[in-house]
Amino acid sequence: xxxxxxxxxxxxxxxxxxxxxxxxxxxxxxxxxxxxxxxxxxxxxxxxxxxxxxxxxxxxxxxxxxxxxxxxxxxxxxxxxxxxxxxxxxxxxxxxxxxxxxxxxxxxxxxxxxxxxxxxxxxxxxxxxxxxxxxxxxxxxxxxxxxxxxxxxxxxxxxxxxxxxxxxxxxxxxxxxxxxxxxxxxxxxxxxxxxxxxxxxxxxxxxxxxxxxxxxxxxxxxxxxxxxxxxxxxxxxxxxxxxxxxxxxxxxxxxxxxxxxxxxxxxxxxxxxxxxxxxxxxxxxxxxxxxxxxxxxxxxxxxxxxxxxxxxxxxxxxxxxxxxxxxxxxxxxx
Amino acid sequence: xxxxxxxxxxxxxxxxxxxxxxxxxxxxxxxxxxxxxxxxxxxxxxxxxxxxxxxxxxxxxxxxxxxxxxxxxxxxxxxxxxxxxxxxxxxxxxxxxxxxxxxxxxxxxxxxxxxxxxxxxxxxxxxxxxxxxxxxxxxxxxxxxxxxxxxxxxxxxxxxxxxxxxxxxxxxxxxxxxxxxxxxxxxxxxxxxxxxxxxxxxxxxxxxxxxxxxxxxxxxxxxxxxxxxxxxxxxxxxxxxxxxxxxxxxxxxxxxxxxxxxxxxxxxxxxxxxxxxxxxxxxxxxxxxxxxxxxxxxxxxxxxxxxxxxxxxxxxxxxxxxxxxxxxxxxxxx
Numbered sequence: 001x002x003x004x005x006x007x008x009x010x011x012x013x014x015x016x017x018x019x020x021x022x023x024x025x026x027x028x029x030x031x032x033x034x035x036x037x038x039x040x041x042x043x044x045x046x047x048x049x050x051x052x053x054x055x056x057x058x059x060x061x062x063x064x065x066x067x068x069x070x071x072x073x074x075x076x077x078x079x080x081x082x083x084x085x086x087x088x089x090x091x092x093x094x095x096x097x098x099x100x101x102x103x104x105x106x107x108x109x110x111x112x113x114x115x116x117x118x119x120x121x122x123x124x125x126x127x128x129x130x131x132x133x134x135x136x137x138x139x140x141x142x143x144x145x146x147x148x149x150x151x152x153x154x155x156x157x158x159x160x161x162x163x164x165x166x167x168x169x170x171x172x173x174x175x176x177x178x179x180x181x182x183x184x185x186x187x188x189x190x191x192x193x194x195x196x197x198x199x200x201x202x203x204x205x206x207x208x209x210x211x212x213x214x215x216x217x218x219x220x221x222x223x224x225x226x227x228x229x230x231x232x233x234x235x236x237x238x239x240x241x242x243x244x245x246x247x248x249x250x251x252x253x254x255x256x257x258x259x260x261x262x263x264x265x266x267x268x269x270x271x272x273x274x275x276x277x278x279x280x281x282x283x284x285x286x287x288x289x290x291x292x293x294x295x296x297x298x299x300x301x302x303x304x305x306x307x308x309x310x311x312x313x314x315x316x317x318x319x320x321x322x323x324x325x326x327x328x329x330x331x332x333x334x
Numbered sequence: 335x336x337x338x339x340x341x342x343x344x345x346x347x348x349x350x351x352x353x354x355x356x357x358x359x360x361x362x363x364x365x366x367x368x369x370x371x372x373x374x375x376x377x378x379x380x381x382x383x384x385x386x387x388x389x390x391x392x393x394x395x396x397x398x399x400x401x402x403x404x405x406x407x408x409x410x411x412x413x414x415x416x417x418x419x420x421x422x423x424x425x426x427x428x429x430x431x432x433x434x435x436x437x438x439x440x441x442x443x444x445x446x447x448x449x450x451x452x453x454x455x456x457x458x459x460x461x462x463x464x465x466x467x468x469x470x471x472x473x474x475x476x477x478x479x480x481x482x483x484x485x486x487x488x489x490x491x492x493x494x495x496x497x498x499x500x501x502x503x504x505x506x507x508x509x510x511x512x513x514x515x516x517x518x519x520x521x522x523x524x525x526x527x528x529x530x531x532x533x534x535x536x537x538x539x540x541x542x543x544x545x546x547x548x549x550x551x552x553x554x555x556x557x558x559x560x561x562x563x564x565x566x567x568x569x570x571x572x573x574x575x576x577x578x579x580x581x582x583x584x585x586x587x588x589x590x591x592x593x594x595x596x597x598x599x600x601x602x603x604x605x606x607x608x609x610x611x612x613x614x615x616x617x618x619x620x621x622x623x624x625x626x627x628x629x630x631x632x633x634x635x636x637x638x639x640x641x642x643x644x645x646x647x648x649x650x651x652x653x654x655x656x657x658x659x660x661x662x663x664x665x666x667x668x
Binding site: 028031033034036052053055057273276277278279280281282283313314317318320321322324325 | 617
């Protein structure tokens with residue numbers, strides 16, 4: 001297996017095994033749920049790995065904690081900085097709180113008050129920036145330099161990728177071999193980690209990344225062989241509004257993933273509605289990416305054992321209510 | 335232990351063990367979830383047994399299946415009849431479908447279309463009655479006689495009670511000893527089964543039934559020593575609008591339960607909101623009874639290991655959305 005020059009170092013299953021041991025006492029071993037109704041619809045046996053039930057509501061806690069737990073004593077004393085208005089912010093904030101270190105999160109001034117409050121609730125300092133005039137990465141780097149903080153980016157870091165991969169490791173441990181594994185794709189932290197696990201534990205398992213059709217930079221990068229940059233895509237899958245894959249995630253995805261496919265926002269809403277109505281759980285739009293692909297019925301999954309990663313459940317309740325109600329009204333029509 | 339004369343026969347843990355073996359391949363072994371936030375609020379270690387993730391969305395499937403699985407070949411050929419507009423109807427309908435027998439469900443003419451559709455969706459025949467002028471139990475008995483069907487009531491039947499008890503058996507098997515077990519109370523099928531399990535597996539565990547404060551017939555019965563009948567109570571906990579405990583459930587509750595307490599509808603909504611917002615799951619109002627008592631903070635649970643049975647998740651999505659949104663709006667106020 002050739003090693004693309006853009007990878008600063010190898011990334012292996014061993015790192016994920018070590019990450020899992022490191023995380024064992026901190027993460028929830030989330031349940032794998034099944035649904036006879038979903039199985040009938042798809043004509044396959046689906047295993048939903050419920051990271052919506054992870055601490056702080058998403059898989060992001062795994063990678064954040066795995067990164068912070070490897071800080072040196074001096075790094076811990078100084079603390080961590082990151083930029084994110086989403087689940088990574090909360091993952092870093094909670095991990096820092098649990099590990100007793102300062103955390104600074106760079107968030108846009110127009111971030112939802114509830115997300116800012118949640119991040120502060122975990123004890124983090126929030127630094128605001130204007131998303132139209134300022135560069136969050138530059139602010140993060142500047143804070144890191146000025147205060148001696150360690151920057152942990154949302155996905156493009158081997159420790160983050162290794163942590164995210166532990167979700168797939170648990171899934172395979174719990175249900176055994178799978179024919180296909182479907183994983184949501186934003187910047188590729190989760191997908192690169194999970195694909196590495198599949199290759200090591202069940203090499204025959206087909207691994208497919210799923211992204212919003214308006215933001216198919218991952219698919220284009222995968223097919224063209226180089227990282228494609230796009231403008232911030234318009235989609236309700238706010239966790240997959242990344243503009244490009246990472247220097248670390250892309251080569252791993254290239255060598256370990258079988259394909260990258262897309263779904264529409266309408267399909268995400270349909271999936272959210274299914275999870276709420278039939279499986280009694282709240283999955284955020286981004287968290288529905290993999291499931292929406294399975295439900296669509298275009299991919300041949302007939303008779304297969306299929307792992308479906310539900311990545312998170314952090315959706316504003318009012319927004320969630322509006323989405324499922326709208327969809328519920330449609331259902332009452334003939 | 336004296337045997338009250340109203341019990342037609344003994345009811346023992348052995349029956350629950352047998353029920354569990356009978357159910358093993360049919361039911362979901364539902365997960366036990368935890369929440370650091372809930373633990374902090376209550377000052378205890380809470381273990382939520384998530385029967386909202388059970389097949390057809392509630393624990394009722396356990397008792398229904400356990401009863402139907404014990405039918406003789408002749409009973410199976412003829413089929414089952416029951417009266418219920420709630421989870422028991424769907425539990426019976428799904429069980430009958432799985433076991434390949436006819437099912438007739440007596441439902442009020444004004445039952446929500448969605449519930450009638452769900453029951454028919456499992457292949458059951460729905461017989462409607464006017465809840466203001468007709469007696470559903472009489473209709474059920476008449477159908478049983480005319481068509482040779484076997485009547486399985488919603489809670490007052492040892493096979494039903496034994497099936498429901500398997501939820502607590504799984505909980506104890508998964509988490510070990512508990513100091514307190516909190517169980518929703520309607521007609522007492524779930525509580526009698528779960529209390530019997532606690533007495534057998536962890537005799538020191540305190541068992542508390544929780545009912546809506548507007549429908550405290552269980553509490554009054556427990557404290558007075560005889561079954562108290564009330565008018566149908568007004569509460570959002572539609573699964574606990576029973577008017578009285580059963581001839582089978584009451585004596586078991588009397589000898590195996592430590593106390594029965596009540597919560598308000600407002601407290602149920604608060605709990606629903608917590609589960610949706612923090613734990614990303616949908617719990618129906620009745621399913622929140624036990625949790626609402628724990629969250630209230632009046633009961634001393636300090637430092638304890640507490641089992642909290644979440645009984646179901648079947649709530650109309652539009653209604654759910656309205657309830658959590660209303661509550662979400664309140665939260666944004668200081």
